[in-house]
Amino acid sequence: MDDNNMRLLLCFALLTLSNLSFATRNDRPIIGVLAQEVFKPQPDATSYIAASYVKFLESAGARVIPVMINQTEEEYTALFHSINGVLFPGGGVSVNSSGYARAAKIFYNLAIEANRREDYFPIWGTCLGFEQLAYLTAQKPVLVNTNTTSVSLPLNFTHEARGSRMFKDFPAELMKALATEDLTENSHMWSVSVETYNGNEDLKKFYKVLSTNTDGRIEFISTWEAYDYPFYGVQWHPEKNAFEWTRPYYMHSPNAVKVTFSFADFFVSEARKSFHTFESEEAARKLLIYHHSPTYTGDSSTFEQKYFF
Ligand SMILES: *[C@@H]1O[C@H](CO)[C@@H](O)[C@H](O)[C@H]1NC(C)=O
Numbered sequence: 001m002d003d004n005n006m007r008l009l010l011c012f013a014l015l016t017l018s019n020l021s022f023a024t025r026n027d028r029p030i031i032g033v034l035a036q037e038v039f040k041p042q043p044d045a046t047s048y049i050a051a052s053y054v055k056f057l058e059s060a061g062a063r064v065i066p067v068m069i070n071q072t073e074e075e076y077t078a079l080f081h082s083i084n085g086v087l088f089p090g091g092g093v094s095v096n097s098s099g100y101a102r103a104a105k106i107f108y109n110l111a112i113e114a115n116r117r118e119d120y121f122p123i124w125g126t127c128l129g130f131e132q133l134a135y136l137t138a139q140k141p142v143l144v145n146t147n148t149t150s151v152s153l154p155l156n157f158t159h160e161a162r163g164s165r166m167f168k169d170f171p172a173e174l175m176k177a178l179a180t181e182d183l184t185e186n187s188h189m190w191s192v193s194v195e196t197y198n199g200n201e202d203l204k205k206f207y208k209v210l211s212t213n214t215d216g217r218i219e220f221i222s223t224w225e226a227y228d229y230p231f232y233g234v235q236w237h238p239e240k241n242a243f244e245w246t247r248p249y250y251m252h253s254p255n256a257v258k259v260t261f262s263f264a265d266f267f268v269s270e271a272r273k274s275f276h277t278f279e280s281e282e283a284a285r286k287l288l289i290y291h292h293s294p295t296y297t298g299d300s301s302t303f304e305q306k307y308f309f
Pocket residue numbers: 046047069070099
């Protein structure tokens with residue numbers, strides 16, 4: 001073989017290899033984070049995103065686009081086909097009638113259809129986001145009142161946790177820490193009880209329960225993943241350990257901070273399996289959270305910083 005042919009062959013081999021890695025992983029994931037209504041609207045602040053959710057995703061190698069409320073269905077659909085996953089954050093709005101709920105429903109339905117077509121699109125729900133997933137899957141209210149507004153707890157893992165997508169790559173020491181130390185912060189007054197789950201075929205068929213907790217009276221679901229979709233929910237707050245400091249029950253030990261990072265790393269890895277893309281890098285850049293500045297709110301809110309829109 002002469003030099004030229006050799007070069008051609010090499011070139012071809014490299015091209016094939018790089019196509020292969022391109023086909024299995026997207027190393028530039030962009031994740032949407034849902035905004036929600038503020039409690040008391042001001043002219044320049046009608047909705048917000050707590051900055052800790054943005055830092056959570058950024059810490060594991062994703063870029064973030066805020067998903068504004070009150071957009072048209074066409075706008076949400078275009079965004080859906082451009083981003084690689086969506087995060088429904090915690091908060092205090094209605095899972096039925098808010099702008100957050102409306103956007104969540106549109107993204108959830110689009111993600112169901114897309115994943116059925118083998119178009120991978122992951123969803124993560126934290127706290128209110130977990131409750132939103134439950135409401136969307138059950139298509140009716142399924143929450144019960146629990147005494148869990150301000151407490152960090154260990155997870156009570158089910159037998160299914162070990163083989164789950166979420167936990168299968170977690171190191172054994174971290175699983176042990178999660179099961180024995182108070183590393184998962186709960187800030188919710190509503191929960192999906194184990195009893196409700198067991199009595200609801202829609203939830204039972206859809207979600208595999210990975211951990212439970214109890215308020216001493218009611219056993220509730222603290223972590224689940226969908227059987228057939230890359231949808232994940234935690235009733236507790238992985239992002240707070242590393243990024244929120246306003247309450248004494250937010251944990252900051254080395255293991256607590258590993259918890260934040262490990263869950264972020266897991267979800268961002270899921271987003272790297274999505275190949276949705278903007279028509280250009282420029283079109284993506286226009287919408288990134290980098291255009292907004294977080295505001296210090298640590299003296300009046302549980303959040304250190306929020307993005308207001
Ligand atoms: C969203 O729409 C609702 C109902 O029309 C309105 O009350 C609210 O102010 C809007 N919020 C934002 C952030 O646009």
